[in-house]
Amino acid sequence: MQTQFFAHINGESDPRISEAAEIIRSGGLVAFPTETVYGLGANALDPDAVKRIFAAKGRPADNPLIAHISEFEEIRRLVSALPPEAEALAKAFWPGPLTIILPAAPSVPKEVTAGLPTVGVRLPANDIALALIKASGVPIAAPSANSSGKPSPTTAMHVYDDMCGRIEAVLDGGRSGVGVESTIVSLAGGTPKLLRPGGISLEQLESLLGKVEVDKAVREKLGDNEKPLAPGMKYRHYAPKAPMTLVVGDPEKTIKRIMELAGPNDGVICFDEYFFRITETPYVRGFGHSSHPEEQAKRLFRILRSFDCLPVEQIYSQCPEEKGIGLAVANRLKKAAGFSIISVD
Ligand code: AMP
Ligand code: MG
Numbered sequence: 361m362q363t364q365f366f367a368h369i370n371g372e373s374d375p376r377i378s379e380a381a382e383i384i385r386s387g388g389l390v391a392f393p394t395e396t397v398y399g400l401g402a403n404a405l406d407p408d409a410v411k412r413i414f415a416a417k418g419r420p421a422d423n424p425l426i427a428h429i430s431e432f433e434e435i436r437r438l439v440s441a442l443p444p445e446a447e448a449l450a451k452a453f454w455p456g457p458l459t460i461i462l463p464a465a466p467s468v469p470k471e472v473t474a475g476l477p478t479v480g481v482r483l484p485a486n487d488i489a490l491a492l493i494k495a496s497g498v499p500i501a502a503p504s505a506n507s508s509g510k511p512s513p514t515t516a517m518h519v520y521d522d523m524c525g526r527i528e529a530v531l532d533g534g535r536s537g538v539g540v541e542s543t544i545v546s547l548a549g550g551t552p553k554l555l556r557p558g559g560i561s562l563e564q565l566e567s568l569l570g571k572v573e574v575d576k577a578v579r580e581k582l583g584d585n586e587k588p589l590a591p592g593m594k595y596r597h598y599a600p601k602a603p604m605t606l607v608v609g610d611p612e613k614t615i616k617r618i619m620e621l622a623g624p625n626d627g628v629i630c631f632d633e634y635f636f637r638i639t640e641t642p643y644v645r646g647f648g649h650s651s652h653p654e655e656q657a658k659r660l661f662r663i664l665r666s667f668d669c670l671p672v673e674q675i676y677s678q679c680p681e682e683k684g685i686g687l688a689v690a691n692r693l694k695k696a697a698g699f700s701i702i703s704v705d
């Protein structure tokens with residue numbers, strides 16, 4: 361299959377968005393920009409189209425997709441209950457990087473929910489994404505547009521690298537602003553639960569909902585028999601080809617330990633202020649100042665991908681404090697490292 365690359369989409373009125381919407385309506389796959397990362401979309405109400413997402417990504421069938429909508433009211437056809445907390449979250453954070461898990465309406469195909477009784481819904485803050493969903497006239501089911509296991513794509517070229525020949529089209533809307541995927545919060549029963557940290561912080565959720573539980577899989581490696589509530593959290597993910605180790609703790613101490621550990625064939629990811637201190641290897645990437653986790657989130661996946669073109673044997677990385685969007689950055693780093701973690705404190 362030839363993958364069409366729609367370069368430099370010029371805002372929501374670009375006529376190529378209607379072409380892409382026609383592809384979605386006829387059962388095809390279109391990758392599109394969002395504020396978090398690029399998504400790989402299909403008509404969420406068409407089971408055969410949704411199945412093709414799993415084939416294109418090599419995604420395990422038990423990992424559900426998020427249904428993307430362009431207006432709040434569209435949530436009503438996807439869910440069987442809409443608690444007031446969901447409306448409050450939507451009012452505060454939509455359009456934006458937040459996915460809300462709710463009981464699914466019977467009409468949502470099991471291919472979208474992976475057979476769960478719940479569905480994840482999100483209204484993204486990206487004009488091209490919103491125009492595509494509107495023009496398609498259907499909710500769009502989409503996971504991130506990477507091959508399963510690889511870091512999520514934050515540019516259209518990353519998508520093209522992974523998906524060329526496997527999908528009908530890529531809409532190029534520039535670099536993703538947030539850089540990590542949406543926050544996932546479950547309102548499907550009991551106390552609200554954070555299933556995946558992302559662009560909306562735990563602190564922001566708590567300011568609105570009061571107590572929010574944090575799923576164990578957010579911070580820790582699960583045992584073989586434990587099941588996370590966001591099935592995506594059980595897979596090694598976001599991973600560069602070379603094995604990776606996180607060094608956590610006070611930044612002055614972690615950078616010293618990394619300098620002891622790293623040899624000339626290893627990669628290093630460090631806070632910007634330490635960039636010039638690393639002379640042990642040429643393969644060093646600064647991912648933002650230690651006090652700026654938003655910047656780290658923005659650069660993280662691009663940096664992880666960049667190591668795949670370098671002859672590195674092992675990657676060592678610093679890790680931000682688990683506050684604000686730092687919780688999401690730390691979570692992605694831990695998963696990229698397969699929970700290989702050295703603590704210096
Ligand atoms: P991605 O953004 O590529 O990671 O894919 C969507 C994510 O949303 C995956 O981690 C899924 O496990 C998660 N997800 C989607 N629907 C649900 C649901 N109903 N319950 C829990 N997690 C979900
Ligand atoms: Mg993904």
